Amino acid sequence: MYKYHCLNPIAPVGLEKFDEDFTGTEKVQDADAILVRSALMCDMEFDSKLKVIARAGAGVNNIPLERCAEEGIVVFNTPGANANGVKELVIAGMLLAARDIIGGINWVQEHEEDGDIARITEKKKKLFSGTELDGKKLGVIGLGAIGVLVANTATHLGMEVYGYDPYVSVDSAWKLSRSIQHAKTVDELYKECDYITIHVPATNDTKGMIDKDSISLMKKGVVILNFARDILVNGEDMVDALVSGAVKHYVTDFPTPEIAGVKGAIVIPHLGASTEESEDNCAKMAVKEIMDYLKNGNIVHSVNYPDCDMGEKGENPRITILHRNIPNMLGQFTALLAKANMNISLLTNKSRKEYAYTMIDTEGEVTEEVEKAISQIDGVLKVRVLL
Numbered sequence: 020m021y022k023y024h025c026l027n028p029i030a031p032v033g034l035e036k037f038d039e040d041f042t043g044t045e046k047v048q049d050a051d052a053i054l055v056r057s058a059l060m061c062d063m064e065f066d067s068k069l070k071v072i073a074r075a076g077a078g079v080n081n082i083p084l085e086r087c088a089e090e091g092i093v094v095f096n097t098p099g100a101n102a103n104g105v106k107e108l109v110i111a112g113m114l115l116a117a118r119d120i121i122g123g124i125n126w127v128q129e130h131e132e133d134g135d136i137a138r139i140t141e142k143k144k145k146l147f148s149g150t151e152l153d154g155k156k157l158g159v160i161g162l163g164a165i166g167v168l169v170a171n172t173a174t175h176l177g178m179e180v181y182g183y184d185p186y187v188s189v190d191s192a193w194k195l196s197r198s199i200q201h202a203k204t205v206d207e208l209y210k211e212c213d214y215i216t217i218h219v220p221a222t223n224d225t226k227g228m229i230d231k232d233s234i235s236l237m238k239k240g241v242v243i244l245n246f247a248r249d250i251l252v253n254g255e256d257m258v259d260a261l262v263s264g265a266v267k268h269y270v271t272d273f274p275t276p277e278i279a280g281v282k283g284a285i286v287i288p289h290l291g292a293s294t295e296e297s298e299d300n301c302a303k304m305a306v307k308e309i310m311d312y313l314k315n316g317n318i319v320h321s322v323n324y325p326d327c328d329m330g331e332k333g334e335n336p337r338i339t340i341l342h343r344n345i346p347n348m349l350g351q352f353t354a355l356l357a358k359a360n361m362n363i364s365l366l367t368n369k370s371r372k373e374y375a376y377t378m379i380d381t382e383g384e385v386t387e388e389v390e391k392a393i394s395q396i397d398g399v400l401k402v403r404v405l406l
């Protein structure tokens with residue numbers, strides 16, 4: 020029986036997909052699998068029993084990926100499963116910046132007791148007038164699951180859309196509307212656009228990518244939207260830009276003490292993926308990934324190990340080995356099995372940067388001695404024998 024623990028609430032429709040070989044546990048130290056959304060895991064100690072973490076969502080900057088890889092813990096995310104939820108809120112964010120909907124609604128609430136509200140509305144509404152998105156230029160940085168949806172939808176609102184992503188995947192490129200203009204440099208996008216929205220992962224390379232230098236290249240009064248992660252934007256520089264009017268609105272899904280009360284900032288409490296549909300999609304995908312890994316050894320949508328899929332495990336035992344990507348690992352595995360007089364019926368080996376994964380279907384029993392001998396090979400991080 021495998022045990023799973025949820026560090027955040029995970030949609031029941033996903034958890035219901037676990038079959039009879041799985042049960043929930045309140046004790047994280049007993050878990051073979053952890054499901055998580057945004058809970059911070061960077062300082063957590065992991066029990067040697069833990070084999071897999073599934074992030075029901077896209078961003079994985081709350082999980083220590085490298086340490087997990089070293090400890091033989093495979094980390095998954097659920098690419099694209101919440102992209103539509105975020106896209107819809109980004110479009111709402113652009114509309115909130117273009118029209119003073121929030122100011123107008125607040126004004127009505129302040130005058131809700133006023134019997135004359137209908138008449139004074141017509142006098143006061145000019146205080147909350149705005150502009151339209153039609154004809155404006157939108158720059159989308161990062162054309163992954165969310166960026167592509169935002170870019171394509173904005174074209175239907177009449178916006179002229181520029182996209183920038185030096186690492187765009189073939190899949191995303193296929194999905195992108197032909198009317199999106201390809202910005203060859205991010206500076207080109209900064210200079211051209213009235214609205215700029217960022218949809219890149221938070222990494223050492225992207226941290227602080229929006230700062231006083233990048234803002235200085237943008238049009239005065241630009242609107243910047245950040246539904247990716249707070250650390251992509253230098254908070255101090257953004258406050259200065261809002262105060263000076265260099266940035267008209269900063270629409271962000273990430274409240275920080277620095278930005279929360281600043282005039283011009285439109286701050287949402289991380290609601291991008293908080294829709295029934297996104298939560299259900301993420302939970303279902305995360306549970307599927309965990310079951311497939313624990314029962315079949317397959318890795319699909321990992322963020323710290325290579326994806327590797329040998330289909331459903333059959334009658335024969337399957338040995339799965341997480342190991343370093345160094346020479347002669349396969350040679351040592353096969354030599355060891357040959358010495359134990361074992362036949363290999365199927366073998367796959369995949370690598371990703373410093374780490375690799377080998378799956379071996381064998382004919383005949385895998386003894387404890389064989390399992391132990393594999394785990395003692397230098398560079399092996401975790402061995403499992405699936406029966």
Ligand SMILES: NC(=O)C1=CN([C@@H]2O[C@H](COP(=O)(O)OP(=O)(O)OC[C@H]3O[C@@H](n4cnc5c(N)ncnc54)[C@H](O)[C@@H]3O)[C@@H](O)[C@H]2O)C=CC1
Nearest residue numbers: 077078161162163164165184186218219220246247291292
């Ligand atoms: N507000 C919310 O609730 C949510 C926020 N997110 C955040 O949005 C981010 C993006 O999500 P997805 O689109 O699903 O991820 P994704 O992985 O599908 O797309 C990310 C894209 O960014 C591109 N990229 C990476 N570095 C870049 C750079 N320096 N310049 C330009 N492009 C670069 C990649 O090539 C990729 O196409 C996530 O990493 C997460 O932090 C995701 C889901 C929900």
Ligand SMILES: O=C(O)CCC(=O)C(=O)O
Nearest residue numbers: 056057076077078292293
């Ligand atoms: O689970 C959530 O609500 C956060 C979603 C998110 O930020 C992500 O998927 O990266």
